[in-house]
Each structure stands twice: as structure tokens, then as C-alpha cells.
Amino acid sequence: MTKTGYALAVLVLLAGCKQTASDIGNSASATANSFGNAADNLADRTDDWGDRASNRIDNASATDEARIGKLNDRMGKLVDPGIPTDKWVGRWRGVEGLNLVIAKDEKKGAGHYTLTQQYTLDDKGVFEGTGVGDVIQFRRPDGDQTLRETDGMATGLKYLATKKDCLTVKPGEGYCRD
CATH class of the missing domain: 1.20.5 (Single alpha-helices involved in coiled-coils or other helix-helix interfaces)
Incomplete structure (x- = not known):
């Protein structure tokens, strides 16, 4: 092609x-x-x-x-977790004979406590306390106070310094369990 x-x-x-x-x-x-x-x-x-x-x-x-x-x-x-401060019920010892006894106030109900205290060498009394979160607030003749969970070092008292289970109101005033 x-x-x-x-x-x-x-x-x-x-x-x-x-x-x-x-x-x-x-x-x-x-x-x-x-x-x-x-x-x-x-x-x-x-x-x-x-x-x-x-x-x-x-x-x-x-x-x-x-x-x-x-x-x-x-x-x-x-499981009722309870009130955190309920575990503090019982006897606590300070230095030089000072002590604190915490009891539940059944009449007032949950979170209310009766605090029986020898808080100085000369002063003692029975006080009404109220659990507020992880502290107990109460009033004494020397004013409003707050009780909180600490160790012995936080109490500021050398005789309690090695303790682990303590409650402190203010530096120089603390109570521990034996």
C-alpha cells in the first residue's frame, strides 16, 4: 500500500x-x-x-x-466512709499531764463532739466541737480553736516529736496517742 x-x-x-x-x-x-x-x-x-x-x-x-x-x-x-474526724474519738495525751478526750455528741448528731481537756497546767474544761472537713472547731475561754491531725513534729513539743498519730491545736499544744 x-x-x-x-x-x-x-x-x-x-x-x-x-x-x-x-x-x-x-x-x-x-x-x-x-x-x-x-x-x-x-x-x-x-x-x-x-x-x-x-x-x-x-x-x-x-x-x-x-x-x-x-x-x-x-x-x-x-461502705460508709463516715466523717474523717470520727476516727479521733478517744483519749489523747500531751506533755506534763495535759490531755484531751474526744467523744461523739450523740444528741447533736454526726460531726458533733464533746472535748474534755486539760489544756494548760491550770486550765481545763469541757467544750463543744464541730467537725468541719478534716478539722474540729471549738471555743474555749482563750478563743476559737481548731484541732487538726498532725505528727509529733508539728506539735512543736520535743517530747512528742517522734510520735506519728497526733492532734495539734496550735504550736506548743498537741496531743498524741500512745
């Missing part, structure tokens, strides 16, 4: 296709629209999946919080 033969064959093939440039453009545009629609659908589905997953996580969190709340309620009924 010659060059002319090849040229004629190409012309015959092109004539048989009968597609114009506008037909090819329309086809390309339709294909692009299809791809765009598919991408939009995929994005919508992904958003839906994300929303559903987020809702499930939120619901699980709320369920866990409710479960924890119920468990705390049940455990609270089984």
Missing part, C-alpha cells in the same frame, strides 16, 4: 465514526458529572457514618456515666 492508500483508509474510518467534536465534548462532560455525583454521594455517606459513630460514642459515654453513678450509689450504701 502506498501513502495515498493509507490516507484513504483513515478517511473512510473517520467518516464511519460520525462523531463530531461537540458530541465528544458532551460525552466528556457527562462523564465528569457522573464522577462528581459519585464523589458527592461518597462524601455524604462518610458524613453519615461519622455522625452515627459520634452519636454512638456520645451515647456510650452517657451510659457509662449513668452506670458509674449507679455503682457509686450502691457502693455508698455498702
Whole structure:
């Protein structure tokens, strides 16, 4: 075949296709629209999946919080932590015969105490105390006082310095258990 033969064959093939440039453009545009629609659908589905997953996580969190709340309620009924200062009930000894006896005041209820005290060599008395958090507050003739849990060093008294289980009113006034 010659060059002319090849040229004629190409012309015959092109004539048989009968597609114009506008037909090819329309086809390309339709294909692009299809791809765009598919991408939009995929994005919508992904958003839906994300929303559903987020809702499930939120619901699980709320369920866990409710479960924890119920468990705390049940455990609270089984184990009463009590009032922190209730463990101080009993006899405490200071230096040179000073002492403190703490008793629950059953008439006044939880967190109320009767403190019987020899607090100086010359002064003693019975005082009403109230548990406030981890301290007992009370009033004596020398003013308002606060009793707090410490070790022997915090009492400021060298004879109590090695003790571990102590209560201190102020530096120089403390009581420990033997």
C-alpha cells in the first residue's frame, strides 16, 4: 500500500465514526458529572457514618456515666466512709499531764463532739466541737480553736516529736496517742 492508500483508509474510518467534536465534548462532560455525583454521594455517606459513630460514642459515654453513678450509689450504701474526724474519738495525751478526750455528741448528731481537756497546767474544761472537713472547731475561754491531725513534729513539743498519730491545736499544744 502506498501513502495515498493509507490516507484513504483513515478517511473512510473517520467518516464511519460520525462523531463530531461537540458530541465528544458532551460525552466528556457527562462523564465528569457522573464522577462528581459519585464523589458527592461518597462524601455524604462518610458524613453519615461519622455522625452515627459520634452519636454512638456520645451515647456510650452517657451510659457509662449513668452506670458509674449507679455503682457509686450502691457502693455508698455498702461502705460508709463516715466523717474523717470520727476516727479521733478517744483519749489523747500531751506533755506534763495535759490531755484531751474526744467523744461523739450523740444528741447533736454526726460531726458533733464533746472535748474534755486539760489544756494548760491550770486550765481545763469541757467544750463543744464541730467537725468541719478534716478539722474540729471549738471555743474555749482563750478563743476559737481548731484541732487538726498532725505528727509529733508539728506539735512543736520535743517530747512528742517522734510520735506519728497526733492532734495539734496550735504550736506548743498537741496531743498524741500512745
